[in-house]
Structures are given as structure tokens and as C-alpha cells.
Amino acid sequence: MRATQLFKTGDIRTVDVPQPVPGPGEILIKVEAAGICGTDRHLYHGEFPSVPGKTLGHEFSGLVVDSGDSGIAEGTRVTCDPNTWCGTCEQCQRGRVNLCTRNVATGIHRDGGFAEYCAFPASKAVALPDDLDPLQGAFCEPLACTLHGMDMGAARPGERVLVIGGGVIGLMAVQIARLAGAEVMLLTRSASKQALGRETGAHHAADSETGFREVWPQGADLVVECAGVRETIALAPRLARTGGRVVVLGVLPQGAEVSVEPFDLLFREVQMHFSFLNPFTHARAAQMISDGTISVAPLVSRTITLDEAAGAIAAPALPGEVRAIVVPGA
Numbered sequence: 001m002r003a004t005q006l007f008k009t010g011d012i013r014t015v016d017v018p019q020p021v022p023g024p025g026e027i028l029i030k031v032e033a034a035g036i037c038g039t040d041r042h043l044y045h046g047e048f049p050s051v052p053g054k055t056l057g058h059e060f061s062g063l064v065v066d067s068g069d070s071g072i073a074e075g076t077r078v079t080c081d082p083n084t085w086c087g088t089c090e091q092c093q094r095g096r097v098n099l100c101t102r103n104v105a106t107g108i109h110r111d112g113g114f115a116e117y118c119a120f121p122a123s124k125a126v127a128l129p130d131d132l133d134p135l136q137g138a139f140c141e142p143l144a145c146t147l148h149g150m151d152m153g154a155a156r157p158g159e160r161v162l163v164i165g166g167g168v169i170g171l172m173a174v175q176i177a178r179l180a181g182a183e184v185m186l187l188t189r190s191a192s193k194q195a196l197g198r199e200t201g202a203h204h205a206a207d208s209e210t211g212f213r214e215v216w217p218q219g220a221d222l223v224v225e226c227a228g229v230r231e232t233i234a235l236a237p238r239l240a241r242t243g244g245r246v247v248v249l250g251v252l253p254q255g256a257e258v259s260v261e262p263f264d265l266l267f268r269e270v271q272m273h274f275s276f277l278n279p280f281t282h283a284r285a286a287q288m289i290s291d292g293t294i295s296v297a298p299l300v301s302r303t304i305t306l307d308e309a310a311g312a313i314a315a316p317a318l319p320g321e322v323r324a325i326v327v328p329g330a
């Protein structure tokens with residue numbers, strides 16, 4: 001079968017590999033859709049720790065073709081929670097499973113979804129409806145991560161929520177904030193993403209701090225940073241109102257630093273939180289996509305084949321692109 005593997009920093013190729021054989025506790029999934037995430041590009045550039053020779057792809061869904069001893073009916077469409085916590089380390093024992101020191105992430109530490117087939121832990125598969133558009137299953141993982149961050153931010157009805165960054169994470173954060181009853185603004189540079197933000201629930205859109213201040217001069221109750229660049233991580237606390245809070249979802253390369261002004265954060269008592277992965281949120285994400293509570297169809301920018309995947313990961317996202325989805329069967 002074909003699979004897109006990262007051999008080392010800067011060397012990604014779609015190659016022929018043997019079809020995986022599921023081990024104990026695993027099922028075999030015929031991958032229907034796998035999203036290319038910013039993290040895949042970080043892995044390619046060596047900005048996120050990786051394991052050489054693994055098939056990438058951690059946002060994927062597909063059909064169960066070998067259910068092993070799982071009891072899941074063959075033919076079931078499933079979404080895959082890629083993070084397998086150990087359950088025994090100190091963090092897992094404290095319920096902080098996303099901080100597990102022995103987490104095995106499918107698509108990073110073990111072969112993932114940029115392939116025709118993937119052997120996957122049955123306990124981490126969540127069933128999706130038969131009639132769901134297969135492309136939509138690929139959005140459960142990013143939604144699960146966004147839900148964790150938005151749980152942390154705990155937007156309340158009537159609050160002002162600013163989302164920075166109009167990618168998949170930001171456009172989902174906009175929708176979750178709107179569902180919470182907040183007044184929502186999306187700050188992102190491109191006009192097409194601002195338009196998508198308005199279409200999916202933002203009351204306001206801005207392209208800069210100046211545009212934001214024109215609408216909310218006093219700042220936002222909650223700022224959700226979803227751009228993942230130094231500039232916006234430094235900007236986020238400045239745009240929170242006095243007594244406000246910030247949740248950072250964006251990932252910077254390991255070792256990158258950002259300057260903040262502790263005096264300002266202290267005197268305005270701005271709370272800063274950082275949200276990592278998807279503890280116990282994957283099933284909720286699957287439910288919200290299955291029942292249409294979160295709209296993901298507008299977030300599909302293009303579909304590509306497995307043979308096109310390596311080039312797409314090595315290159316920056318296309319202008320205005322939100323998500324490219326790899327469809328292995330295409």
C-alpha cells in the first residue's frame with residue numbers, strides 16, 4: 001500500500017510499504033480522509049519532536065475492515081483519537097492524561113493516517129454515523145483539541161470573546177464561543193478567512209489590533225490564541241481586558257521565546273492558560289460533528305491524493321487555505 005512517511009527533517013515521501021497487520025487490541029482501518037495539520041509541517045521542518053520513518057497523519061477517520069477482538073462491527077466508520085496515554089504515570093494517575101510522559105501519538109510515534117490502511121488501538125476509535133460525509137470525520141481531532149482550550153477559557157453568555165487566527169482551530173473556536181452565548185470576534189489577516197469566520201458565527205472580524213480596538217476598545221473578556229506565531233502570542237494578553245483571560249492553543253517551534261510584560265499582566269490580573277491536546281474531548285467532538293452542531297464542510301479547502309500529500313506537507317498552505325484533506329482512495 002502507499003503511505004506518506006517522514007524519514008528525517010526535510011525528507012518526506014509517499015512510498016510503498018506492507019499493509020499493516022493489527023496486533024492485540026487493534027483494529028485495521030481503511031482510511032477515508034486525513035487532514036494536513038500545521039503540526040505535520042512543524043514535524044517536517046524539525047520544529048516538533050518526531051520519530052524517523054513513521055507514517056504521518058493524526059487527524060483521520062475511516063472504515064473498520066478488520067475488527068480483531070474489539071467487538072466493533074466491520075464496516076463501521078470511526079474517528080481516531082491519536083493519543084494513547086499510558087494510564088499509569090503520575091500525570092495519568094492525577095487525571096492529567098494529556099500530560100502523560102509516555103503518550104504514544106498515532107501519526108507521530110506510530111504509523112498514522114496518511115496511508116491506505118492504519119492499524120489502530122480499538123479503544124481509541126469512536127464510531128461515526130454511516131451517512132456522515134467521510135471528509136468530516138477528519139475534523140474530530142482538531143475539534144477535540146479546540147474543545148479542551150475552550151473548556152479552559154469557559155466563555156459565558158454575554159462575554160466578548162476574541163479568537164486570533166482563522167485556521168481550522170480558530171474557526172472552530174469561533175463556533176464554540178458562539179454556542180456559549182458570547183459576542184465573538186475573529187482577528188485574522190486574510191479577507192477570505194474573515195468572511196468564513198462571519199459565515200460560521202463571528203459577529204465581527206478584524207485584520208489587526210487597530211481593527212479590533214475600533215470595535216472593543218476596552219479589550220476582550222477572553223482571548224483565544226489560535227495562530228501559533230510569536231506576534232500573536234505576545235499580542236493576546238494585550239487584547240484581554242483588565243481582569244480578562246487568555247488561552248493559547250497555538251504551537252511555536254520548540255525553543256522559541258516571546259516577550260510579555262509581567263507588570264502589565266499583574267496590575268491588570270490577566271490570566272494566561274495554555275491548552276495541550278484533547279483530554280477526554282474526542283467523543284464530544286465526534287458527537288458535535290455527527291449531529292452538525294459544529295459546521296466543518298466550509299473548512300475543507302481541497303482534497304488531494306496520497307501521492308500529492310508529501311509535496312503538500314513540505315510546502316506552506318496555499319493562500320486562503322483552511323484545511324487540505326488527503327483522500328487515500330482517490
Ligand code: NAP
Pocket residue numbers: 037038039142145164165166167168169170187188189190191193194226227228229231232248249250251252275276277278322
Ligand atoms: P493554521 O491553519 O496555520 O491557522 C492559523 C491562522 O492564523 C492562519 O490561517 C493565519 O490566517 C492566522 N495568522 C497567522 N499569523 C497571524 C497574525 N500575525 N495575525 C493574525 N492571524 C494570523 O493552523 P491551525 O491548524 O488552525 O492551528 C492553529 C495553531 O494551533 C497551530 O499553531 C497549531 O500547531 C496549533 N494546534 C494546537 C493544538 C493544541 O492542542 N494546543 C492542537 C492542534 C493545533 P491569516 O492568513 O488569515 O492571518
